[in-house]
Amino acid sequence: MLDHALAVAAELRAAVAAEVDHARRVREALRTLDSERVLESAARRAAFNAHVARLERSLTHAVRAAGGALGILEPTLSALARRAPAASALSEALAEITALAGTLCELDRLNGMLAGRALVCVHAYLAALHPSPAAYDRRGLRSRPPLAAISTKA
Numbered sequence: 001m002l003d004h005a006l007a008v009a010a011e012l013r014a015a016v017a018a019e020v021d022h023a024r025r026v027r028e029a030l031r032t033l034d035s036e037r038v039l040e041s042a043a044r045r046a047a048f049n050a051h052v053a054r055l056e057r058s059l060t061h062a063v064r065a066a067g068g069a070l071g072i073l074e075p076t077l078s079a080l081a082r083r084a085p086a087a088s089a090l091s092e093a094l095a096e097i098t099a100l101a102g103t104l105c106e107l108d109r110l111n112g113m114l115a116g117r118a119l120v121c122v123h124a125y126l127a128a129l130h131p132s133p134a135a136y137d138r139r140g141l142r143s144r145p146p147l148a149a150i151s152t153k154a
Helices: 002-031 035-069 077-083 087-129
Strands: none
Touching: 002 035, 002 087, 035 077, 077 087
């Protein structure tokens, strides 16, 4: 039973490692303002999140089943390690997954900062293409172009 938990943990580790590699490549798309790649990455991340959630549930069930097979009412890693020596491999796999998740979190933070900078760049470009008037109206307020023009002339 513990073998199934180890297999699920290995699959989870591989999925998170692949996402870490992909998050590193997203930076280039953000730097070059490649909106298509950025949107594809967002869709890929949503699929990754769903896949990881399924793997986490499967790992939870596998650990509970392994604990039940060993006669452990509340299976923890330390309780499993006392009964089965293979549980240390599960602990190591989960430690690797935790480290990879931390790396992914840091990459997401950096990518978020890059996305914010890219957004500022796009806003500046749009403002240069369609600047707001610098003139003031008769009340001393900056005039803004109307959002829509309505005309009764046909």
